[in-house]
Amino acid sequence: GAVVSQHPSWVICKSGTSVKIECRSLDFQATTMFWYRQFPKQSLMLMATSNEGSKATYEQGVEKDKFLINHASLTLSTLTVTSAHPEDSSFYICSAPLHGRNQPQHFGDGTRLSIL
């Protein structure tokens, strides 16, 4: 069964809206989670590393003020796309390592975001 849950699966909203995506680890604690974005026919691109109890670490070129990450508990990280625009439309996926460093990560189902 799923070990990482992501919600919502699909969001369609107007330009200028802020959208929050949740990523939960099920039955395990995740001090670190990851947020990726994937455009059609492209690979997953790491956006940021979410750290429980501290600030997220953003990859180069990712605007931290636009993509707000909060990791307030050991089982929940949220990504908020603020004032979303059509170019933010993408597939957003979170992941978490189940057993620690150097171990495989497990992915949430992903959130398909469409900004009109």
Next chain:
Amino acid sequence: RKEVEQDPGPFNVPEGATVAFNCTYSNSASQSFFWYRQDCRKEPKLLMSVYSSGNEDGRFTAQLNRASQYISLLIRDSKLSDSATYLCVSLFSGTYKYIFGTGTRLKVLA
């Protein structure tokens, strides 16, 4: 040069065929490697980890060549359900940070 490179394909093979994918990585500090499978509009799912000695899981065999900095995935007796994109992933030593390849598309034809 990309850190992890894959041939995007598509590889079109008949059912029952054997197909192999290679993936090269540029950073020798990469310690762990994985193959993931991603179906269209879905999240990646772990297919198998790649061990230095090579490992097999049913019809799937993964190998790592550190000297030449590449990993491979061999699929025997291809099934229609194997059609997907196969993602090569490297992980730097002591970190959680995944580096994804662009993926190789496989289409198994009836």
